[in-house]
Structure formats: C-alpha cells, structure tokens
Amino acid sequence: MTAAWAERVPASRTADHRAASVTPLLLRLPAALALGLLVLPVVALVVRADWGSLPADVTSPEALSALGLSLVTSTASTVACLLLGVPLAVVLARSRGWTADVLRALVTLPLVLPPTVGGIALLFLLGRRGLLGQALDTWFGVTIPFTTLAVVIAQTFVAMPFLVLGVEGALRTVGTRYETVAATLGAGRWTVLRRVTLPLVAPGLVSGTVLCFARALGEFGATALFAGSTAGVTRTMPLAIYAAFNGAGVSQGTAVALSLLLVAAAVAVLLAARAWRPGRAA
Secondary structure: OOHHHHHHOOHHHHHHHHHHHOOOHHHHHHHHHHHHHHHHHHHHHHHHOOOOOHHHHHOOHHHHHHHHHHHHHHHHHHHHHHHHHHHHHHHHHOOOHHHHHHHHHHHHHHHHOOHHHHHHHHHHHHOOOOOOHHHHHHHHOOOOOOOHHHHHHHHHHHHHHHHHHHHHHHHHHHOOHHHHHHHHOOOOHHHHHHHHHHHHOHHHHHHHHHHHHHHHHOOOHHHHHHOOOOOOOOOOHHHHHHHHOOOOOOOHHHHHHHHHHHHHHHHHHHHHHHHOOOOOOO
16 A cells, blocks of 8 residues: 555545454344344335335325325424523533432433323323313313323423534533633623524534424324324324224335335434534545
8 A cells, every 4th residue: 555545545434444354254144133123124014015006005094184184293392492491401411410310310311211101291281180281270171181282292391302412412511611711701691502502503403303394294103192183183103003904094015105204204313413413434
C-alpha cells in the first residue's frame, strides 16, 4: 500500500476494517441467527402478501381511513411530545444526583411497562371515574376515553420517552460550555436556549422526533384499551391490522398490505434517524 493511497482511505473505513479483523469468528454464527430472527418474519410477511391485490387492499376505504387517522394522530402526538418533551429533556439534562436518577426512571417507565398496563393506567387517570377524568366529566362534561383525543394521548404516553431520552443524551454530550460563554457575553436564558442550546442539539432533536413519530405510528396496546377500535374514530393502522384477523370489517389481504406499509415506514424512519444521528461522519 502506497502512502498516497493510504492517505485517501477515510479514517472511519480504516477503523471499521480494524474492528472487523479483531472480531472472533465464532461470533458470526449467533450473529447470523440473531439477524435471521429479526429479518425472516418480515421476509415471511413479504412472501405471504398478494402483490396482485396489494394496490386495491391499500386503497380500500377501511385502509385509507386507518392510514389517515394514524398519520393525523401520530403527527398530533409528535407535536405534543415536542412541546412537552423538549422542556423535560432540558430539565433532565441539567439535573444532577438523585433528582436526575428519579426523573430518568420516570421518563423511562413507559418504555418498560407493557402497553396494556399503560392503557389501564390512562383509563384510571382519565376515565369517567378516573382520578382526573371524573372531575373533567362532572365539571366540564368532557369525556376522553374512546375518542380520537384518547388515541393522541395514548400515543404521546408511549412515544415521549424516545424524544426525551434522545434530546437529553444530546444535551449531555454537548455540555454547557457554549451556554456559559453566551451567558457571560450578556445573552439571556431564552436567547441562550434559542440561539445556542437548540441548534447544538438539532441532530438529536430531529432523530428523537423521527423515532417518536414512528413509535406513535405503531402504537397498539395502550390505544386499544384506552381508545378502543371504532372505525374512523380510533381505529388506527395497528388496530385495523388486528381487526382484520378477527373479521372486523377489513380483509386479511388488507391487513398484510397495511403490515407491509408499516414495515416500509419503519425502515424509512430508521434511515432518517441514522442520517440525523449526532456526530455522524460526512
């Protein structure tokens, strides 16, 4: 290898080659099995699809209704996550000691809870006899469960941790030195947040937002218990897929088609999140 050629080799490629050369060969078999476990179910779904009827299945009224509702509610829940989650991420990133540990545990809780538990918890909070729902129903005549709003709340509950943890990690990575310099130059707190902090964590913010939207788009368990499955009102794509296999108004071919559509959306989301990954080399 000549020196001139070596200079043209990207440092990241050289590092990747070195890492591959020291990886034990015995790890490749379990790695292949793990990859097969992750990929083969999707392959089976692709094989099972009726590609001749796929366009008709995807464009059926039931499918379009579920798709439109999913896109609208996922967008609304993502906006809610941004409005509520970014401030929480900033507070979490700037907290220290036991306060940070408690906050992080609370933020992570929806990630480890079974989705059905989340749905039951939301019912006990916002149901007509719930902790807050009873007051809303008595004083204002507002009933949240089994409405489109309930879908948005359920999606926000399960998706917000992805945004909060992503932004918090980006904030901790960049540190506070630039904010401190801006403050010493006379910038106010809101100016520092708007002109320094948010631009620095923009890749992490975009990545977290994309993952948040993807999680909301695929939410099923909490939505099923808290919002139900009413066509045109609360039946999102995951619920429509489930309903198809139980003979509730959607053909099985449509369920497979919607499943493939969700897989394609997930792949697109992951590629977008990788493109915005903080510190990604050009």
